[in-house]
Amino acid sequence: MATALDGLRVIDLTSNLSGPYCAMLLADQGADVIKVESPGGGDDMRRTPPFIGGESAPFMLWNRNKRSIVLDLKSEEGKEALHRLAKGADVLIENYRPGVAERLGIGYEALAAENPRLVYCSISGFGQTGPYRTRGGFDLITQAMSGLAAICGPKDGGPHRLPIAISDVSAGMFGAIGVLSALQARHTTGAGQHVDVSLMESAMQMQVYEAASYFATGEIPARIGQAHRGSSPYQIFATRDGxxxxxxxxxxxxxxxxxxxxxxxxxxxxxxxxxxxxxxxxxxxxxxxxxxxxxxxxxxxxxxxxxxxxxxxxVMNHEEVFTDPQVLSRDMVVPVEHPAAGPGRTLGTGVKLKSTPGGVRRPAPMLGEHTAEVLAEIGMAPGARAAE
The missing domain is CATH 3.30.1540.10 (formyl-coa transferase, domain 3)
Structure with a gap:
């Protein structure tokens, strides 16, 4: 069955979580996502525990449905390969610090000059402009600086980091929304554009009640534990057995x-x-x-x-969640076979399209698994020095 993004080619220059998650969302809906990794180990998430058969479980979850190639973007051959890929691509996603892609000669202006239809998505800690643009922006830092940590935790305690990577994941989601919006605009204008998404702003977007309250009253939102700012009763209660x-x-x-x-x-x-x-x-x-x-x-x-x-x-723990009949009936636990890790499970896709459904079609790639294949597709010999 056809998928919604059949025929869409995406170049994934990202690492860690925010960018790869953005690319995963597009891959799940059928886009051909080519993950470009560096020589000497590739995406640093490949070294993040826990491991199954020597492969990182976190890396495998949000890099499924992709092909991996290794390119040395500091070499002329590697840059040439990247430029060839970008000429034939619809989307490119990168999450370097602002300025790094330009120094490598693969920034938006350079690639758009060769492919004006390219949608180029940049995901960074604080955005491509502003006084903080060059700062590194991990999820922890942007939770702290966005106001999110200040409102989390018990009323009588200190600020807390949410134990989920909400800045990273929400930035990936907003990145995907931005890409799809730019692709729709391309139908009208015929041209691609630069999509600019930040972890900081993504975390701020999660705080709709707090923003509305502050703008209305001028009062700084306080930590309220698990209570809700606008609803009651609306929270978790202890019962006789849980x-x-x-x-x-x-x-x-x-x-x-x-x-x-x-x-x-x-x-x-x-x-x-x-x-x-x-x-x-x-x-x-x-x-x-x-x-x-x-x-x-x-x-x-x-x-x-x-x-x-x-x-x-x-309140269910993860064993209960992943065996729950509703979760299973909605295909949110999907079997997957990895060449090194063997049989396992991964999360299903949370966006259900009736006529063009997405899904998990292939496991996360081994490092450089598809280098020869992809280089051949762009007319470069399998033994090209681009990957060295």
Missing amino acids: HMALGASSQNMWPKAAKILGCEALVDDPRFAQKADRVAHNDELVALLQERFLTRDTKEWCQAFDAAGIPAGP
Whole structure:
């Protein structure tokens, strides 16, 4: 079956997570993604644990569906190969520090002069302009500088880094959105363009409630633990045998939830009458509800809320997640066979297209696995010195 991005050729000059994740999203939907790696080890993520059969599990997850070639971009032959690739490509993605691609002679202006239809996506820590443009920007740093770490963690503690690479992953997502937007614009203009995405701004985009609140009140958003800035009750509660989440903040759901919890009297309490009241008195409400949650098991509560049409669910660990019937029915755990790591599993694609579905078609490549193949496609001999 055809995929949405059949025929689209993408050159992936990226390493680590943000850029490779962006390229993976395009590869999952059928783009031919050629991952260009450097001699002497390639993408540094190849050395990131845990390992299976000597291969990095993280690298394999977000580099599936790609072909790998090795090019020495400091050599004339390597640059020539890259230029030939870019001439026939639709998209190029890079996540060097701003200025590095230009020094290598493979910046946007140089490649667009040879291929005006090229969509060139740059992902960096702080963007291609501004006083911080040349700074390195790891996920940790941009979580700290975007305001994200300042609002995470317990109310009475210090700032926390989210234990997920949210700046990297969201930058990869915004990069893919930018690429697809530029490709759509190309249908009208006939020309490609430079897409500029940063980890800093991607992390800021995640904070819609905080931005809205600050712009409206001028007050710096405080750490509020797991509470929600605009909804209550809307958080995780301990049960008799574990933990569960309840989202019963809407005005029509709150009385139903209170009845299930045996707290009907709270509905008429002026502290909890309206949504804004409940947000203002969230700590008091949570303390009262928590006593009730401890009287029954998670499964019992979830079944009761589900029957009433109130969003609720258990807090599941990853073993539970990856064996959950909903997750499995949606093909979010996919078998994959790697030439070195052997049979394994990877995440499925989160974007489901009915007529042109994406998916996992091939495992992550071995370093330089497709160098000869790709060089031949651009008219260079398999033994060319480009990869040395």
